[in-house]
Amino acid sequence: MTPRSDKSRKLLDFTVKAVSMGAALLGIFFLGWILFVVIQRGVAAISWDFFTKLPTPPGMEGGGVMNAIIGTVLMTGIATLLGVPTGVLAGVYLAEFGKHTRLGAWVRFTVNVLMGIPSIIIGLFVYSILVFPFGHFSGLAGGVSLAILMFPVVARTTEDMLSMVPNALREAALAIGNPRWMATLSILFRAAKSGLITGVLLSVARVSGETAPLLFTALNSPYMMKSLNEPVANLTVTIYQYAMSPYDDWNQVAWGASLVIMITVLLLNLTARLIVGGKKR
């Protein structure tokens, strides 16, 4: 038996480090590239009209995607309204009440599976229960399908964030004579606040860019919606349709809409980071 040479060990260490760092930098590289392309192509489409006008037929000057922006915001809003409270409550159950129970284990498993279901299947499912039976597409169905996507993400982050609160604080909150739910709401939530807000923001960012679930539910529309009970314009399906079209000006609009979504998602992520960062300092 001879001792391994120090040199070869160091070389291996260096190689692994360099390769893994290269892989990590790949992430930054692609984000940079995507941003570059989207900004380069999309920025020309952005104008005041883009945010304040309705779409025009191909070949006609002007027009915008105001209806799609409003539709996306509204449907994301519905999803947040439905998905966040249910997700948070489910997370509370997983972390606090059902942590070691059999039901808890089942719910946790279900949530994980739900998170892995391709969004197009969620869209199809909602189509079969909220679109087909009523005979028309609707913004409400779109919101619901986004909510179903949001629910497991929020439930999981809530569970994770609450689980990160040390048991010492949980014990202290209960030792003062709190009922469990009250200890959770007034002490544990506060301790986990930044993580919870971050989780919600990231889940909003996640669903605001979804296309597939809307394709079968809200569809899209060139008009300003009058209610949520009709097809509702939205940015992602607009991108899908406009980018596939043979018209240059529509393609341009698709890039513009992409830019709007990218910036929104980026801003939501930055906000989430700021919240977490502010907490750490």
Place this chain on the structure above:
Amino acid sequence: MTAATDAAERLLRRRAAEVEEEDDDDNVRIDAFLHHFREEDKEDEAAPAKLSARNLNFYYGGQQALFENNLDIAEGKITAIIGPSGCGKSTHIRIYNRIFELYGNQRAEGEVLLDGKNLLDPGTDLIELRRRVGMIFQKPTPFPLSVFENVAYGLRLHFKMPKSELNGRVESALKKAALFEEVKDKLDKPGVALSGGQQQRLCIARTIALEPEILLMDEPTSAIDPVATRKVEELAESLKGNFTIAIVTHSMQQAARISDFTAFFYKGHIVEYGLTRELFTNPKQKQTEDYITGRFG
């Protein structure tokens, strides 16, 4: 009358006899000297039990951690719980407020009588129990709230009162915890921004604000500096009388300094229990003697 005082008496009288021939004055002086201790012993021994553990067994899953514990916590006195690390001190007092039930796999068997009623009964109102039996933990655990709100929180939880009374009670609890002077300008600052010793006194303030009958302290000074430790000890001594205190400590000096009674735990058994003066000067069990003389632990 306790053996410790008796032993002291024998010693003193023998000394007196050695120095010179019988002298009544000496005996009178010795009597007077011992009288004080005798009275204190008598008073301590006469204190009724506020809380009594009866045949208490405890299990972590399948692992038994406490064996047939029997212990009386005397009303208005300080009872110290000592013993080597891992002997079950924390486990024992964590039964008194049933905080162990937070964990699904922990189980207590036997009885703990609080004013004669078994608090382990399933019908016990845990919220009321925990108001009556407060707990201070090893590591300070301020709530993520302001200094003021840390104390006001429990008061709001258990009592309805006008804002002015709330302010008064918060202030008085902070004063009792010997913290008010240090934090009176920082009442709006987060509790976690205080020093470790201050945080621990904040936790004490927040607990005594509820006027519990019993105060459980699990090594309350092991995570704070000596000066803060002294403050917490003084605090415990000043609170005794109004509160019944059970304090877990790994410091025998601390037990000797502040407690009236001491229970010595070893491997989940209560080996010896009695007046602190007695247990430290005249231990009955070999294991107790070995522990207090520092032969292990």
